[in-house]
Amino acid sequence: MALNAAIAQRLEEIAKMIEVLGEDQFRAISNSRAARNIDALPFDIATIADDKAKLTEIEGIGPKIADKIMEFAATGKMKEHEELKGKVPAGLLEMMKIPGLGPKTVRAIWQTLHITTLPALKKAIEDGTILTVPRMGEKAAQKIKQAMEFAAQGQARLWLGQAVPVAERIIDVLKHKLGKKVKHIDYAGSLRRGKDTIGDIDILIATPDIASAIEAFTAMPGVVAVLAAGESKASVRVRTDVDLSRWDVEDKTGPTVQADLHVIPDASWGAALMYFTGSKEHNIRLRQRALDRGLTLNDYGLFPDDREDTPPQQRGIKPVASRSEEEIYAKLDLPFIPPELREDRGEVELTATPRLIEVGDIKSELHAHTTASDGSLSIEALAAMAKERGFHTIAVTDHSQSSVIANGLKPERLLAHIEAIRKAQEKFLNRSGKPEITILAGSEVDILADGTLDYDDKILKQLDIVVASPHAALSQDGPAATKRLVKAIRHKYVHILGHPTGRLINQRPGLDPDMAKLIAAAVERRVALEINAHWMRLDLRDTHVRQAVNAGALIAIDCDVHAPDDYDNLRFGVMTGRRGWLTPDLCVNTWPAPKLHEWLKSKR
DNA sequence: GCCGTTTTCGGCCCGACTGTTTTCAGTCG
Numbered sequence: 001m002a003l004n005a006a007i008a009q010r011l012e013e014i015a016k017m018i019e020v021l022g023e024d025q026f027r028a029i030s031n032s033r034a035a036r037n038i039d040a041l042p043f044d045i046a047t048i049a050d051d052k053a054k055l056t057e058i059e060g061i062g063p064k065i066a067d068k069i070m071e072f073a074a075t076g077k078m079k080e081h082e083e084l085k086g087k088v089p090a091g092l093l094e095m096m097k098i099p100g101l102g103p104k105t106v107r108a109i110w111q112t113l114h115i116t117t118l119p120a121l122k123k124a125i126e127d128g129t130i131l132t133v134p135r136m137g138e139k140a141a142q143k144i145k146q147a148m149e150f151a152a153q154g155q156a157r158l159w160l161g162q163a164v165p166v167a168e169r170i171i172d173v174l175k176h177k178l179g180k181k182v183k184h185i186d187y188a189g190s191l192r193r194g195k196d197t198i199g200d201i202d203i204l205i206a207t208p209d210i211a212s213a214i215e216a217f218t219a220m221p222g223v224v225a226v227l228a229a230g231e232s233k234a235s236v237r238v239r240t241d242v243d244l245s246r247w248d249v250e251d252k253t254g255p256t257v258q259a260d261l262h263v264i265p266d267a268s269w270g271a272a273l274m275y276f277t278g279s280k281e282h283n284i285r286l287r288q289r290a291l292d293r294g295l296t297l298n299d300y301g302l303f304p305d306d307r308e309d310t311p312p313q314q315r316g317i318k319p320v321a322s323r324s325e326e327e328i329y330a331k332l333d334l335p336f337i338p339p340e341l342r343e344d345r346g347e348v349e350l351t352a353t354p355r356l357i358e359v360g361d362i363k364s365e366l367h368a369h370t371t372a373s374d375g376s377l378s379i380e381a382l383a384a385m386a387k388e389r390g391f392h393t394i395a396v397t398d399h400s401q402s403s404v405i406a407n408g409l410k411p412e413r414l415l416a417h418i419e420a421i422r423k424a425q426e427k428f429l430n431r432s433g434k435p436e437i438t439i440l441a442g443s444e445v446d447i448l449a450d451g452t453l454d455y456d457d458k459i460l461k462q463l464d465i466v467v468a469s470p471h472a473a474l475s476q477d478g479p480a481a482t483k484r485l486v487k488a489i490r491h492k493y494v495h496i497l498g499h500p501t502g503r504l505i506n507q508r509p510g511l512d513p514d515m516a517k518l519i520a521a522a523v524e525r526r527v528a529l530e531i532n533a534h535w536m537r538l539d540l541r542d543t544h545v546r547q548a549v550n551a552g553a554l555i556a557i558d559c560d561v562h563a564p565d566d567y568d569n570l571r572f573g574v575m576t577g578r579r580g581w582l583t584p585d586l587c588v589n590t591w592p593a594p595k596l597h598e599w600l601k602s603k604r
Numbered sequence: 605g606c607c608g609t610t611t612t613c614g615g616c617c618c619g620a621c622t623g624t625t626t627t628c629a630g631t632c633g
Contacts, residue, residue, distance in 0.1 A: 026616060030605035062606050102631050137624060230621055280633070287617050298618055311619070
């Protein structure tokens with residue numbers, strides 16, 4: 001879906017350029033909204049790029065933007081975009097990416113000092129000429145300088161698995177310092193919605209002792225800078241520390257992240273939690289819905305709308321609902337909407353809360369490595385940990401021969417490994433000789449660049465489970481990737497397509513296959529598509545899961561265990577599944593042993 | 605530039621914080 005991304009990027013840039021030129025800002029908002037919606041589309045826009053009627057059916061796309069899409073799809077150019085680029089120097093768009101620098105300020109800097117690049121901006125801050133810009137003082141200049149330095153450090157967004165431990169650590173610190181004075185505390189934002197990357201961490205607290213909360217937050221360990229500390233809000237930059245040893249990442253200590261603490265009145269906890277959880281698009285949708293019902297919604301509650309300028313809570317108006325998210329949704333005639341669904345992707349049409357998958361539903365791990373290839377656990381240790389988690393089945397799926405770096409198994413070693421797995425099974429039998437946990441002999445077999453598998457059929461047939469995954473040739477083009485992966489799905493011995501695109505978030509984009517074709521093949525062959533739960537992968541991603549679920553495809557959520565801690569990544573895989581509206585029935589890992597084993601045998 | 609069971613024209617979510625101002629503009633979420 002390279003076209004979706006290319007169009008979205010241009011529309012977003014058009015929006016930014018309109019803003020910096022100081023032209024009609026509603027036009028800017030429209031372009032930006034269209035860009036977001038196109039980026040979130042679950043299908044390739046190329047398939048309807050010659051059909052104006054279909055294009056305008058997409059939310060936020062009217063006749064003008066449809067024309068722009070058709071023009072770009074046909075010619076690879078967008079005239080409006082190019083004309084604006086002629087008027088707006090590229091450096092201005094870079095400047096707007098710096099936190100604290102918005103369109104108005106960038107425009108003012110451009111108009112007064114004719115500055116159009118980041119280096120020139122830096123120089124103007126250093127020599128003080130920036131102070132001649134209207135409304136620009138010493139403090140603002142220093143803030144911009146600091147923000148530029150943070151931006152230069154690179155990675156803007158944190159991995160989900162990096163951010164969650166930081167948020168939990170902050171909550172622990174505040175709970176410890178404030179004890180019983182904490183009425184409510186939780187994290188909100190994209191973290192609570194389970195997005196694969198996180199911009200910043202939002203912590204909400206309800207407590208009578210506001211001063212102590214702000215003090216504890218700004219003074220906690222790991223804080224490198226206090227950005228703001230007001231009466232009801234504080235912002236800091238805090239260090240992250242996560243073991244990244246499985247992949248070779250340059251900065252092993254991890255970057256810093258902005259964390260915001262919002263102090264919330266106890267009575268408006270639900271309204272604030274909802275507001276700060278977002279998404280922005282979901283909130284806008286709810287506010288609109290409130291207005292339609294003669295109500296107005298803000299972060300203090302849902303109030304009767306009397307069209308006064310002063311906010312209702314400041315005039316002592318009693319809210320219709322405010323204490324819990326549940327009661328606010330109810331007053332808006334909606335079921336409770338789980339945070340992972342709050343993306344304005346149709347959830348506001350729901351009439352009942354869907355029973356989404358939960359961590360507790362998972363009863364098996366179907367993708368795990370041992371010391372035979374690149375894992376750190378023995379077969380027995382792997383199985384013991386799975387049993388401890390209440391799983392009925394664990395699949396040992398070490399790498400195949402082509403994965404040389406991962407110590408992949410040549411056929412002879414694989415055959416010996418199968419024997420070792422059968423032996424290990426004997427150690428996990430109860431008194432009546434029944435398995436306490438079923439240990440499957442499997443393999444994570446490489447899908448070679450042309451779609452053939454890394455072992456021949458004679459070998460594959462002897463395995464209880466085959467997870468087929470792409471590991472090399474991850475930069476081949478979309479059509480080649482589609483052909484390759486569909487061929488693997490159609491292979492008679494394959495059960496699961498492992499990390500289908502091979503992406504590493506923030507590191508490499510991975511394959512860009514035609515998902516609709518992959519899903520269709522998977523549905524037909526009853527092959528499960530994996531959500532790899534490692535937070536650097538989360539592959540399938542949320543939008544792909546949604547597509548697969550809509551088509552009725554089977555999904556596997558697996559931790560791709562290499563070390564003991566990897567089992568803990570399950571929750572990130574489950575969050576991604578929930579973002580894709582995944583219900584337990586479609587997820588093979590939730591199936592009871594007989595049903596799972598029967599499915600596996602149906603491929604033999 | 606999009607959108608519409610009050611509208612095909614006239615709207616477009618709402619509040620806190622900061623810094624630069626003397627009453628508010630800009631940015632953010």
